Amino acid sequence: MKNLTKKYLIILLPVFLFCDTVRPFLISEEQEISIGNNLKNQISADSENYPPFKGDYRVTRFVDSIGAILAQNQKERPNLRFTFTILEDDSSINAFAIPGGHVFVYTGLLKEVENTAELAGVLAHEIGHITRYHGADRLVAGEVTGLVNQILFGDESTIAKAAASLLENLAFLKFSRNNEFEADSSAVVYTSRSGINPLGVRDFFLKLKRKYGDSQKIFEPLSTHPLLSERIENVEKIINRTPGIVSDSASFYSEKYLHIKSLLQ
Ligand SMILES: [Zn+2]
Incomplete structure (x- = not known):
């Protein structure tokens, strides 16, 4: 019986660690922003x-403006100042988010998407990964807590070194299947x-599936992905059961994006 209790404690601990009530005691929003x-x-x-x-600066401005509109329309983290940064690598069809509100997107992804709705x-x-604390939760639960403490409480030279090590470790990008479903739900909202x-x-996932297979490792390669077909189904289900959702074909904003894409060549 004793052993059984122990086993359950170990299994249940991560659940308690990540619940909203306990989180502020482990990492405050201020600390998350600082990291x-x-x-x-x-x-x-x-x-x-x-x-x-x-x-071209117009590409940066466009990604910034779409990001800003989306960030204004999340309600969960009003204190975060979201930023959107483009990284130059045409072979990387990828984007990632770090705790505290910073989103990065590669030129490879900007070239892959075909309209504003896919990019958005x-x-x-x-x-969604940021508003749902996916990366932040990994900072307090893994082998990286030492580095996190050095960033929070170290001096200038230690901070830069610890930040570099944390970036090498990439703990904040190792998301679970459930994290991915949650972030997809946020994307719809x-x-x-x-x-x-x-x-x-959904169209972006359809394209990835067609080109790279259902269990692709192109977009967010470190994450434990559900199959793209499951994610597509999940997105469609949320859209179908949510009343008043935007579904007008004009709201893909294809023309505007084609102009932006032409600036990337
Ligand atoms: Zn993701």
């Missing part, structure tokens, strides 16, 4: 691993509230 800002600074300083976008779907999915067709995210 996020330090990681973002480190990314900016490391142009070898994170090559900055040097292309991906950005909203990344925002935030795009729809922004007047953008939420089917964009």
Whole structure:
């Protein structure tokens, strides 16, 4: 009996660790923002691993503006200041989010998507990982707590080193299947509230499935992904059961995006 209790405690502990009531005692929002800002600074300083976008300013402005609209339409984290940064790598059809409100998207993804709704779907999915604390929860639950403490309480030289190690570890990108379903749900909600067709995210998944297979490892390769077909089904289910959702085909905003895409060539 004793052993059984022990077993259950071990299994249940992570659930309690991540619940909303306990989280603020483990990592405050202020600390999450501080870690996020330090990681973002480190990314900016490391142009070898994170090559900055040097292309047309209109592309940057466009990604920023879509990101800002989506961020305004999330209600869960009003204190976060969201940023959207383009990284230059045409071979990477990827985007990622770090705790504290920072979203990064590669030029490979900008070239892969075909309309604003697809791009917005991906950005909203990344925002969802942040609003639902997916990355933040991993910072307090893994082998990286030592690095997190160094960032929070260290001096300037230690902070940069710890931030670099944390970026190498990438603990905050190892999401679960459930995390992915949750972020997809957020993508539907935030795009729809922004007047953008939420089917964009489904179309992006359909394209990935067609090109790279149902269990693709192109987009967010570190995450434990559900099959794309499951995610597509999940997105469609949410859209179908949510009244008043934007589904007008004009709200894909294809023409506007084609112009932006032409600036990337
Ligand atoms: Zn994800």
